[in-house]
Amino acid sequence: MDASWVYVGYENEYNMEYEVLIPFEVNGRRIAQGRDGIGRGNSAITSKNKYPEATMRWLDTWFSPDGMRLLRFGVEGEDWRWRDDGKWEVILAEGETTAQKMSYTSAQPGGQLSWWSDHPVLREWWRKQYSDVKDNYDEMVERLLPYYYIPYPQVTIMEETTRELAEYRTALNTYVNDMMTKFITGEASIEAEWDNYVQQIHQLGVKRLLEIYQEAFDALVD
Known part of the structure; x- marks a missing residue:
């Protein structure tokens, strides 16, 4: 049986109000559905494209740490910035929420984001995000890791x-x-x-x- 955590609104994606439950034991085993951490998204190169190789290099960029940051949070210095304490934060206009900001800076809310969320560089970057709310995300992940199981990976069908x-x-x-x-x-x-x-x-x-x-x-x- 699978167990996960509860998101309370888009704003609280990294600041959960509830603790994760350990999976229930079924047939002597506890299982939490795992994943490979890669969001493949969807893209197509048509026969009219004069530069398919360059287009592939462009698409491949979105799986790099810099490309993933750009897709998710926009341009550094304009949409997010580093703080003096070594953390980074989203740049918000007065009265603006993070969800409102991401509605026009991120490809995710209105599209299919291609990224490698478990990339070591990106994972370390996530941990440096500033928040004035206690973040127990890492603690929750650590509790579930012993039970992670990927039943069938994402494959490519010919x-x-x-x-x-x-x-x-x-x-x-x-x-x-x-x-x-x-x-x-x-x-x-x-x-x-x-x-x-x-x-x-x-x-x-x-x-x-x-x-x-x-x-x-x-x-x-x-």
Whole structure:
């Protein structure tokens, strides 16, 4: 079972008002869903682009510490600044909140941010953010780390397989979600319908679906 912490408004993203709960034990194991720390975002280079190599270098910039800082908090000296105590802070106009500031300086609120949040340089930079509210983020992370588990990494599916995968996922998701609702509400009996349920998901291609994901995983680790 997964456990996480509660964000109380966008302003309190790093100043939580509640402590994290240790995951409940299920079948003798405690699990907190982990992640690889990389937000891939979405980009496309069209056939009309005359400089695809330069565009790729530009996109790659956003995964560098400087690029990630720019995407997240804007320009140093204009949108955020270093303090004399070695901390950094967001530059706010009078009466402005951090959330309001980030609505026009960050790509995240209105777009899909590509970044490596666990990059060592960026992680150290985060720890130097100034706040007049007690920050217990690191303490919460330390409590969850022993239970982190990444069940399946983010993989890249080849273009020729994407359409096939979409067909299987659409059919399976529709059927599984429908049956899950029926099992929960009691409209269908798990004991009486389970064998038929398993037979149906196999007919809908669950074996091939798993093969596609296994092939993508094998390509990643190789």
